[in-house]
Amino acid sequence: MLRNLDVTTLRSFVAVAESGGVTRAAGFLHLTQSAVSMQLKRLEELLDVKLFDRSGRGIALTAEGEQxxxxxxxxxxxxxxxVTRLTDQAFEGEITLGVPHDIVYPAIPMVLKQFHAAFPRVKVQLISSYTRALKAEFGRGACDMILTTETGIDDNGEELCVRPLCWIGAPGGSAWRQRPLRLAFGRHCTFRPHVVEALDQARIDWELAVETDSDRTIEATVSADLAVHTMIEGTEPPHLDRIDHGGALPELPFQRINLYGAATLRGELHDSLAEYLRRAFVRVGSNKVRVLAAS
Amino acid sequence: MLRNLDVTTLRSFVAVAESGGVTRAAGFLHLTQSAVSMQLKRLEELLDVKLFDRSGRGIALTAEGEQxxxxxxxxxxxxxxxVTRLTDQAFEGEITLGVPHDIVYPAIPMVLKQFHAAFPRVKVQLISSYTRALKAEFGRGACDMILTTETGIDDNGEELCVRPLCWIGAPGGSAWRQRPLRLAFGRHCTFRPHVVEALDQARIDWELAVETDSDRTIEATVSADLAVHTMIEGTEPPHLDRIDHGGALPELPFQRINLYGAATLRGELHDSLAEYLRRAFVRVGSNKVRVLAAS
DNA sequence: TTAAATCAAAAACATTCGCTTTTAAGATAT
DNA sequence: ATATCTTAAAAGCGAATGTTTTTGATTTAA
Structure with missing residues (x-):
């Protein structure tokens, strides 16, 4: 036999237990004394248990009542x-999140999914652009929160992780052996100056195989083994691999993945999104955690 | 505005979510498909939230629904x-607990109180007697569970603690200096032979000041500083103290406080009572724990 | 002790709620 | 396209729940 308790009645029950009187509780609950008395009676009948000790003034709980x-x-x-989670205004709204396009994968889809599960009534507007453009947007207030890839960090930023830039090519490809080294780069790519500097210092001849605004074009070019590219470790797309060049190519500088917009107190929503981002980039960025997750 | 969810409806909601269909869930719940549909509709109206994705066959949860x-x-x-706690047959019944009268205080009242709070619908019948009588009762099946005070332990028993027997007298009293030493003992007291043996070995002259069946009489006699008594450490009653005799009286043998009746599997009730007893006598019996509790 | 006051329970009544039955509509598979 | 499965909506009915009013019991004060 299934017996379901009624939350309304339970609320009255708690009020009576805490106030020590039906009438007092009824007042607090905006109900009649009669209504509350009947609720308690029904509750006792449903459970077939004495919940109150009605001797004397007021009303006291029995041991069963305490339980x-x-x-x-x-x-x-x-x-x-x-009810709060599903209806409160505080849990609905819109957040604009800016992310450099080269680190969207694979962390961001996961973060958005988690965040949506936690706050279904919040719309996250994802803006994918270059670090420089994102910082400008953030400065104008057009983005609530941005991630950046840079070697330094500004005062108001929070470093999520530091990862090396690494050489990326087609799986099993040999484009990285060619000289001049053929590079594929986006037109506004922040990494390019660092890469060029590293190549020049290592006296490796290079040329641009493609210069475009399209990530797809770069991926296609690299995937066809026509050029190499550089990405932050841990953000390699599915069909490209890190190149195991054994020292043939220069080491590239470390990059920071920074978060701006978390410091200013913007409420639980922003805090929560920031927390998801932190966790996602610890996981992506740290070999230690990656190994643990695999075990 | 207070919104109370209905447990019946929530149960249907869970069933629908788990079965992936209103009709299937309704069958399982012994309700009409219509009834369940209306419940879900009311639920969505109450929260003003879409809980289901009704496109296609069956029904799928939205992110809000998942929450x-x-x-x-x-x-x-x-x-x-x-409901189970308050109505299930398994949580009502009667347990007969036998306890030697000299260790009833102070542990047993506390145990009975705790147990009654945890299982209000179980009557605990407390039998207070001598260890020998209790073991006889237990052997006849008249007691479900007994505590004993003895130097050894039987096969089917569980040792709760080992504590020294110690000399007890009136606070600040001097009865323990008198020779012959005046003793107050119950007629069936298990400790008497041990005490007498210890005194004889130490060549201390003694006599019985009172021999009675009444604990009150003994307490009154000792409290009036007319005699001394022995008790297990940690079970001294309020108005009697342990005697600080500085070696003038012989050390007395250790006593075990044993529990019988816990080993045979008798269900959650017995297990729970046994556990309360174990904890109570660890606390009473162990100085280490007593110190921790006081800090 | 009596009278007033406080508080809980009971009776009568009205409203609302929630379930079943029935009917209609939409989607899927053969 | 038809048959089948599933959900949604409408109508009817009974039960549940709350309000008002009354009764009874216990406490407090005179």
């Missing part, structure tokens, strides 16, 4: 938490 | 736990 009180409190709390 | 599911599950579990 129920424990559950009633928790159920009311759960109820209110659920 | 609610999380709470709904927990609320249903709490509900069922509460």
């Amino acid at each position: 129920l009180l424990f559950y009633a409190r928790r159920m009311v709390v759960l109820n209110d938490e659920a | 609610l599911l999380f709470y709904a599950r927990r609320m249903v579990v709490l509900n069922d736990e509460a």
Whole structure:
């Protein structure tokens, strides 16, 4: 036999237990004394248990009542938490998040998914651009929060991780052996100056195989083994691999992945999104964690 | 505005989410398809949120639905736990507990109180007697569980603690200096032979000041500083103290406090009572724990 | 002790809620 | 396209729940 308790009644029950009187509780609950008395009576009938000691003024809990009180409190709390989560204004809104296009994959889709599961009524507007453009947008207030890839960090930023830039090519490809080394780069790519400098210092001849604004074009070119590219470790797309060049190509400088917009207190929503981002980039960026996750 | 969820509806909601269909869930719930549909509709109206994705065959949860599911599950579990605790036959009954009268205080009242709070619908019949009588009762099956004070332990027993027997007298009293040493003992007291033997070995002259069946009489006699008594350390009654005799009286043998009746599997009730007893006598019996509790 | 006051339970009544039955509509598979 | 499965909507009915009013019991004050 299934017996379901009624949250309304449980709320009354808790109020009576806490106030020590039906009438007092009724006032607080905006109900009649009669209504509350009947609720308690029904509750006792449903469970076939004496919940109150009605001798003397007021009303006192029996041991059974104490037990129920424990559950009633928790159920009311759960109820209110659920209702708040699903209806409260505080849990709806819009956040604009800017992310450099080369680190969108694979962390960001996962973050967006997690965040949407936690706050379904919040729209996250994802802006994917270059670090420089994103910082400008953020400065104008057009983005609530941005990620950047840079070697330094500004005062108001938070470093999520530091990872080496690394050489990327087609799986099993040999484009990296060619001289001049053929490079594929986006027109506004922040990494290009660093890469060029490293190649020049190592006295490796190079040329641009393609210069475009399209990530797809770069990926296609590299995937066809016509050129090499550089990306931050851990952000390699599915069909490209890190090149195991054994020292034939120069080491590239470390890059920071920084977060701006988390410091200024913007409420639970922003905090939560920032937290998801932190976790995602710790995982992507750290070999230690990656190994643990695989075990 | 207070919105209370309905456990019946939440149960249906969970069933629908888990079965992936209103009709299937309705069958399982012994309800009409219509009833369940209306419940879901009311739920969505109450929260003003879309819980389901109704495109295509069956029904799938939205992100909001997933969130609610999380709470709904927990609320249903709490509900069922509460109902079980308060109505299930398994949580009512009677247990007969036998305790030697000299170790009833102070542990047993506390244990009975705790146990009654945890299982209000179980009557605990407390039998207070001598260890020998209790073991006889237990052997006849008249007691479900007994504590004993003895130097050894039987095969089917469980040792709760080992504590020295110690000399007890009136606070600040001097009865323990008198020779012959005046003793107050119950007629069936298990400790007497051990005490007498220890005194004889130490060549201390003694006599019985009182021999009675009444604990009150003994307490009164000792409290009036007319005699001394022995008790297990940690079970001294309020108005009697341990005697600091500085070696003038012989050391007395250690006593075990044993529990019988816990080994045979008798269900959660007995297990729980046994556990309370174990904890109570660890606390009473161990100085280490007593110090920790005081800090 | 009596009278007033406070508080909980009971009776009568009205409203709302929630379930079943029935009917209609939409989607899928053969 | 038809048959089948599934959900949605409408109508009817009974039960549940809350309000008002009354009764009874216990406490407080005179």
